[in-house]
Amino acid sequence: MELVQVEEILACLKGERTLFPYVRDGYSLQLLRDYIGTGMAVSQLRQSVYAAFLAKPLVKQALAFAGKGFLKPEHIDWALWEHSPLNFVLTLDQWGTDYARSRHFRQLSRAGYQLVLQLNFANDHQQQYKRYIKSAGNAEFSYWAHPVVTDGSHETLAWARIDVDFAANQALIEEVQSDWVRQVKQAWRERVYADLPNYRQQVLKPYTEVWQEATLAAAIHLIRHDLGIRDVFYNSFATGNFMKGIEDDLPPRSLYTDLPKKFAFSLTDEAPKFLQGLRQTQKAQRKLAEGAHWFKLPH
Numbered sequence: 001m002e003l004v005q006v007e008e009i010l011a012c013l014k015g016e017r018t019l020f021p022y023v024r025d026g027y028s029l030q031l032l033r034d035y036i037g038t039g040m041a042v043s044q045l046r047q048s049v050y051a052a053f054l055a056k057p058l059v060k061q062a063l064a065f066a067g068k069g070f071l072k073p074e075h076i077d078w079a080l081w082e083h084s085p086l087n088f089v090l091t092l093d094q095w096g097t098d099y100a101r102s103r104h105f106r107q108l109s110r111a112g113y114q115l116v117l118q119l120n121f122a123n124d125h126q127q128q129y130k131r132y133i134k135s136a137g138n139a140e141f142s143y144w145a146h147p148v149v150t151d152g153s154h155e156t157l158a159w160a161r162i163d164v165d166f167a168a169n170q171a172l173i174e175e176v177q178s179d180w181v182r183q184v185k186q187a188w189r190e191r192v193y194a195d196l197p198n199y200r201q202q203v204l205k206p207y208t209e210v211w212q213e214a215t216l217a218a219a220i221h222l223i224r225h226d227l228g229i230r231d232v233f234y235n236s237f238a239t240g241n242f243m244k245g246i247e248d249d250l251p252p253r254s255l256y257t258d259l260p261k262k263f264a265f266s267l268t269d270e271a272p273k274f275l276q277g278l279r280q281t282q283k284a285q286r287k288l289a290e291g292a293h294w295f296k297l298p299h
């Protein structure tokens with residue numbers, strides 16, 4: 001995207017904080033809600049791309065409310081109300097560069113700017129966190145050079161970077177990442193914060209179990225409902241690394257294989273329209289052993 005487009009989005013959406021409650025496997029109900037519209041027969045869902053979701057306990061709870069085998073949005077709400085969610089605060093920022101030579105330094109598939117969705121801890125976590133980690137500074141377990149909140153207003157658990165083309169009605173989720181989960185495990189930090197093991201076990205553990213799916217679920221909701229974008233793409237492991245120029249310190253493979261498959265993304269050799277024809281895309285298609293591939297979310 002061009003910088004002016006990102007700034008326009010931020011001007012419209014940035015401001016008051018957005019609460020995002022999340023329960024484990026909640027993405028399955030979120031995607032089903034988008035898919036069924038005002039309602040859909042369960043028999044039809046069993047023939048859909050989301051059929052595997054119906055075996056999840058959370059989805060089964062929603063189906064139990066579906067009298068006469070017809071699932072409605074309120075059934076999904078009722079199922080979610082029976083669970084205590086983890087609470088997050090969503091904030092937005094920007095990331096990128098106009099200079100093609102700096103593209104790989106910023107780990108971008110193309111030069112330009114991207115929207116950053118930050119998944120931050122809510123107050124309930126922060127109160128417990130400060131009991132265990134009393135003297136920590138702002139963004140203590142985050143790299144300040146990454147797109148995280150650093151002013152102390154929030155602590156960022158994870159983020160997603162999103163490239164958008166409104167003309168093509170397409171978005172690419174470029175990256176899903178967490179510094180916090182990785183850095184809080186560093187052994188040397190226990191010499192600084194004696195209660196760090198207790199914090200990891202007593203407070204952070206449930207967040208580590210859902211941060212990946214919560215971040216991706218929040219990104220998809222932003223793309224579909226706030227930006228109104230129809231086609232959602234997601235980087236595959238090999239193609240994403242090639243396009244972004246990542247050769248060392250590779251990201252966890254599961255983030256770009258297992259995670260999108262969990263959400264029913266399908267692998268395709270169709271590139272987002274705004275990447276088609278770019279030299280980097282053509283190189284990926286030629287040089288990668290299995291060709292260039294992205295994941296695409298079904299409608």
